[in-house]
Amino acid sequence: VKLTGFELIRVAMPLVAPFRTSFGVEHERDVLMVRAVTPDAHGWGECVAMSEPLYSSEYVDGAADVIRRFLAPRLLAAGELHPHQVCDLLEPMKGHRMAKAALETAVLDAWLRERGESFGAHLGAVRDRVPAGVSVGIMDTIPRLLDAVDGYLAQGYLRIKLKIEPGWDVEPVRAVRERFGDELLLQVDANAAYTLADAATLARLDAFDLLLIEQPLAEDDLRQHAELARLVRTPICLDESIVSAKVAADAIALRATRVINIKPGRVGGYLEARRIHDLCQAHGIPVWCGGMLETGIGRAANVALAALPGFSLPGDTSASDRYYAQDITEPFVLGPDGHVEVPSGPGIGIEPVADVLRARTTSSQWLGA
Ligand SMILES: O=C(O)CCC(=O)N[C@@H](C(=O)O)c1ccccc1
Numbered sequence: 600v601k602l603t604g605f606e607l608i609r610v611a612m613p614l615v616a617p618f619r620t621s622f623g624v625e626h627e628r629d630v631l632m633v634r635a636v637t638p639d640a641h642g643w644g645e646c647v648a649m650s651e652p653l654y655s656s657e658y659v660d661g662a663a664d665v666i667r668r669f670l671a672p673r674l675l676a677a678g679e680l681h682p683h684q685v686c687d688l689l690e691p692m693k694g695h696r697m698a699k700a701a702l703e704t705a706v707l708d709a710w711l712r713e714r715g716e717s718f719g720a721h722l723g724a725v726r727d728r729v730p731a732g733v734s735v736g737i738m739d740t741i742p743r744l745l746d747a748v749d750g751y752l753a754q755g756y757l758r759i760k761l762k763i764e765p766g767w768d769v770e771p772v773r774a775v776r777e778r779f780g781d782e783l784l785l786q787v788d789a790n791a792a793y794t795l796a797d798a799a800t801l802a803r804l805d806a807f808d809l810l811l812i813e814q815p816l817a818e819d820d821l822r823q824h825a826e827l828a829r830l831v832r833t834p835i836c837l838d839e840s841i842v843s844a845k846v847a848a849d850a851i852a853l854r855a856t857r858v859i860n861i862k863p864g865r866v867g868g869y870l871e872a873r874r875i876h877d878l879c880q881a882h883g884i885p886v887w888c889g890g891m892l893e894t895g896i897g898r899a900a901n902v903a904l905a906a907l908p909g910f911s912l913p914g915d916t917s918a919s920d921r922y923y924a925q926d927i928t929e930p931f932v933l934g935p936d937g938h939v940e941v942p943s944g945p946g947i948g949i950e951p952v953a954d955v956l957r958a959r960t961t962s963s964q965w966l967g968a
Pocket residue numbers: 620649654733734788790838889890891892893915916917
């Protein structure tokens with residue numbers, strides 16, 4: 600593609616309800632969107648960085664700054680470039696994977712729209728709809744948690760993921776398992792809130808036939824997760840730790856993980872996400888698509904990724920109304936079978952609704968070639 604420039608757009612996205620995890624409560628997302636413009640098309644990328652560096656070291660103002668000052672100029676200086684060259688062009692700049700992912704996705708989306716090829720087709724999707732799981736935050740009381748889970752199951756979600764943290768783990772999980780029965784696909788996400796000293800507590804979760812325990816220990820605790828995996832029967836799934844295919848290979852070799860949550864923003868983009876998918880398939884490691892409360896822009900690309908053959912577990916590819924009363928795009932909805940449809944149009948196959956984007960935009964900046 601021949602890039603004429605990038606537009607950085609910040610949008611304010613109020614959440615339908617506060618979303619509480621082990622690192623805090625979110626009421627609104629301040630989302631950085633990247634629009635890549637070429638003479639014949641434009642493409643979209645959503646940066647998944649949060650407002651504060653709580654999930655990882657990245658945060659939305661930092662992502663905008665590193666794109667403005669260091670990353671976009673390199674791509675604009677390249678003139679003509681293939682989307683598959685973006686990660687090599689940006690490699691000299693260390694880290695900032697969520698910022699890089701947004702740029703690569705926008706360039707890839709523009710290139711695909713020019714060619715009339717869908718994101719799913721390009722990545723190797725084998726399905727036109729994917730099973731939807733839902734992430735349930737930490738609640739004030741167990742009755743409130745049970746009501747929330749009941750509501751999501753009534754909407755048709757096929758898998759429940761419960762956020763846990765020390766003090767909110769065994770009892771809430773027991774209550775959900777007892778209330779909704781043994782058939783319910785149930786997993787937990789600790790967001791790195793535990794240490795090896797908590798192994799006995801985490802082992803008590805083995806009683807509830809969970810699909811997996813997600814990221815119980817710190818992001819850089821690969822060896823410790825391998826040790827925990829010998830003390831706990833439930834499969835360990837890594838999220839924050841898996842920042843690249845290289846680290847995924849180490850985690851698999853160390854037996855630190857038996858399932859991997861793939862988040863394109865965390866690993867630097869959808870092309871690296873596909874490399875991790877391919878690596879995991881080679882090792883018989885199931886993967887699923889994680890979520891970062893994306894708007895319909897990021898959601899569209901995630902749903903396409905979740906349609907690849909190795910994505911054998913429902914992902915956090917919920918409907919738009921899980922987080923937003925009004926999405927920036929036409930909303931993703933849950934079908935009667937608890938699945939979400941993979942967009943089939945060129946590129947990510949969806950566009951922001953112009954007047955919603957305008958109404959939600961808090962700032963925009965043009966970075967010209
Ligand atoms: O459904 C979604 O998009 C969110 C799923 C979810 O729980 N995301 C968690 C996570 O740790 O995976 C998260 C929430 C907020 C910020 C970062 C991460």
